[in-house]
Amino acid sequence: MIRLLTVLLLSAISLGACANPSSTQTVATPIPYQLIIQFRTPVDDPPKTDFAQQLSKDAGATLLFVRSLATGAQIYSVDGTLDRAAFDAVLSRLKLRHDVLYVEEDRRVQPAKKK
Amino acid sequence: MLGTAQANSDSRVERLIVKLRNSAGDQTLSTDHRQVLEARCGTRLTTLRTLANGAHLLKLPQPMPELEAQALVAAISTDPSVEYAEPDSRRYITATPDTTEPRYPEQWYLFATPGGMSLPAVWNADVGNSSTPGGVIVAVIDSGYRPHVEFAARILPGYDFISDTFTANDGNGRDSSALDPGDWVTSTEATAHSDCSVQDSSWHGTFITGMIAASADSTGIAGINAQARILPVRVLGKCGGFISDIADSMRWAAGLPVSGVPNNPNKAKIINLSVDGKGACSNTEQAAINAVTAAGVTVIVAAGNDIHDNVANYSPANCSGVIAVAATTINGTLTRYSNIGNKIAISAPGGDGLDEILSTSNTGLTAPGSDNYVYYSGTSFATAAVSGVASLILSVRPELTPADVRTVLRTSADPITDNACNGNVCGAGIVNAEAAVNAALVYVAPPPPAASSGGGGGGGSDLLSLLALLSAGSVRNRSARLKK
Numbered sequence: 001m002i003r004l005l006t007v008l009l010l011s012a013i014s015l016g017a018c019a020n021p022s023s024t025q026t027v028a029t030p031i032p033y034q035l036i037i038q039f040r041t042p043v044d045d046p047p048k049t050d051f052a053q054q055l056s057k058d059a060g061a062t063l064l065f066v067r068s069l070a071t072g073a074q075i076y077s078v079d080g081t082l083d084r085a086a087f088d089a090v091l092s093r094l095k096l097r098h099d100v101l102y103v104e105e106d107r108r109v110q111p112a113k114k115k
Numbered sequence: 116m117l118g119t120a121q122a123n124s125d126s127r128v129e130r131l132i133v134k135l136r137n138s139a140g141d142q143t144l145s146t147d148h149r150q151v152l153e154a155r156c157g158t159r160l161t162t163l164r165t166l167a168n169g170a171h172l173l174k175l176p177q178p179m180p181e182l183e184a185q186a187l188v189a190a191i192s193t194d195p196s197v198e199y200a201e202p203d204s205r206r207y208i209t210a211t212p213d214t215t216e217p218r219y220p221e222q223w224y225l226f227a228t229p230g231g232m233s234l235p236a237v238w239n240a241d242v243g244n245s246s247t248p249g250g251v252i253v254a255v256i257d258s259g260y261r262p263h264v265e266f267a268a269r270i271l272p273g274y275d276f277i278s279d280t281f282t283a284n285d286g287n288g289r290d291s292s293a294l295d296p297g298d299w300v301t302s303t304e305a306t307a308h309s310d311c312s313v314q315d316s317s318w319h320g321t322f323i324t325g326m327i328a329a330s331a332d333s334t335g336i337a338g339i340n341a342q343a344r345i346l347p348v349r350v351l352g353k354c355g356g357f358i359s360d361i362a363d364s365m366r367w368a369a370g371l372p373v374s375g376v377p378n379n380p381n382k383a384k385i386i387n388l389s390v391d392g393k394g395a396c397s398n399t400e401q402a403a404i405n406a407v408t409a410a411g412v413t414v415i416v417a418a419g420n421d422i423h424d425n426v427a428n429y430s431p432a433n434c435s436g437v438i439a440v441a442a443t444t445i446n447g448t449l450t451r452y453s454n455i456g457n458k459i460a461i462s463a464p465g466g467d468g469l470d471e472i473l474s475t476s477n478t479g480l481t482a483p484g485s486d487n488y489v490y491y492s493g494t495s496f497a498t499a500a501v502s503g504v505a506s507l508i509l510s511v512r513p514e515l516t517p518a519d520v521r522t523v524l525r526t527s528a529d530p531i532t533d534n535a536c537n538g539n540v541c542g543a544g545i546v547n548a549e550a551a552v553n554a555a556l557v558y559v560a561p562p563p564p565a566a567s568s569g570g571g572g573g574g575g576s577d578l579l580s581l582l583a584l585l586s587a588g589s590v591r592n593r594s595a596r597l598k599k
Binding site for chain 1: 359389402417
């Protein structure tokens with residue numbers, strides 16, 4: 001009986017170790033939307049507080065500076081609770097700023113491996 | 116296989132490379148200066164073109180033995196205006212019998228007719244002598260790598276460009292380790308992120324790397340170019356990767372500076388980018404592609420796997436200046452999943468159904484385990500196939516530009532007989548390694564256009580170069596073709 005219980009216990013451990021990752025319990029960390037802004041003239045890296053505050057105000061959402069790209073364009077993250085439509089609206093509002101050459105989503109791409 | 120110094124006793128030199136002091140860019144050699152060099156060596160020289168580093172390529176009046184050419188080089192080098200002079204040696208592909216790899220018979224994409232790429236003919240070919248140590252550097256911008264025994268010795272120091280810690284899954288942002296910690300996604304994580312689904316670790320970058328560069332060592336599989344060196348650049352992790360990280364990583368791979376990252380001393384000649392995302396080509400992607408192609412780096416990208424959807428809807432395949440690759444089957448037909456469209460430059464084996472692509476992987480479902488081999492399919496792997504062949508092209512003609520490489524690949528491709536490809540939606544055809552190397556050997560670059568038409572790598576250039584090829588003689592009938 002003890003041997004049987006041991007075998008069952010070991011089997012359970014083994015199954016757990018080989019389980020599909022879908023069963024793994026991890027705390028989810030939402031990836032916030034990110035956007036890339038190329039300004040017409042160089043902007044401080046990181047931007048000054050008042051500049052960043054005005055940018056957020058114009059965007060209608062809190063933008064957090066992430067880093068600059070090699071081109072000088074800047075990446076900002078947006079509040080992760082925004083839905084897609086709200087994020088698109090942020091992009092549209094930023095395009096209205098005269099100092100923005102372009103603004104676009106820092107889109108995610110996937111490996112082109114067939115699922 | 117490629118690139119080791121090995122001269123044929125009967126090899127002949129047809130051209131010389133002469134670099135003048137203080138020369139750079141595309142300055143042409145003046146007639147006066149050419150005559151000075153002719154006086155030094157006592158031989159008539161014809162200016163062919165200026166190389167990317169400012170050196171001049173000069174044609175000899177007739178092919179001559181290596182020793183005789185070395186004497187001319189020595190004479191030219193005595194001129195104080197000359198920084199260096201050397202024969203423009205042909206590259207040599209040694210006869211490495213990769214067909215002895217135990218799992219080679221499963222690698223139909225290398226040899227099958229009509230769906231394979233005619234690799235054995237290249238492996239067993241002699242195309243002249245080489246003076247270039249080391250193999251062509253291919254940047255695999257992907258999920259990183261596991262140090263698989265098939266290629267670990269030829270991995271160059273890479274970089275992890277993933278700036279987001281969740282995506283990176285290695286506890287930090289950017290760092291100097293391109294090792295792949297795994298990209299598994301749990302159900303909890305998949306729920307929390309759009310466009311992300313539950314998966315085991317893919318070891319995608321390791322798979323791509325093995326296809327391109329697995330060793331000729333009589334174990335495991337054969338790589339397309341067993342001398343290629345791999346620059347691993349990590350941009351994909353959990354739920355894919357950001358285009359901002361990819362853009363920076365491309366510049367780094369091409370030897371261009373990226374703020375906050377040490378410079379890359381091992382500039383790649385090819386960037387393999389087996390990724391796709393729905394949307395227009397972003398400014399960010401296009402700017403990076405423009406910068407690296409201007410730096411002489413060929414960018415090869417996947418068409419995407421959205422069941423014959425128009426590739427124009429997927430980036431980076433819809434960006435200008437890339438070589439976008441669709442996927443074909445063992446029968447040489449279009450796969451059921453590949454995207455298509457007029458932006459496709461070429462097709463290559465990507466596997467479908469029971470006939471998938473075999474390459475290197477890892478046993479780990481989440482964190483890394485040990486080396487193994489698995490089968491996958493997708494335009495990712497058609498892309499790797501083209502990158503491997505492009506590395507063979509550049510091993511025999513390292514001076515070719517990205518536009519030249521594109522032209523050589525396209526003009527040497529096998530036609531696709533599949534109605535699904537009607538309307539020029541599968542590119543120029545299926546990549547053929549033997550024909551591509553043959554075409555590279557006789558390729559004559561077209562003269563630069565009088566005015567820039569922008570975009571780079573367009574079809575007009577292909578036509579010009581095809582005419583140049585034809586004027587140089589039939590590719591398949593040239594004496595310079597691969598000698599088997």
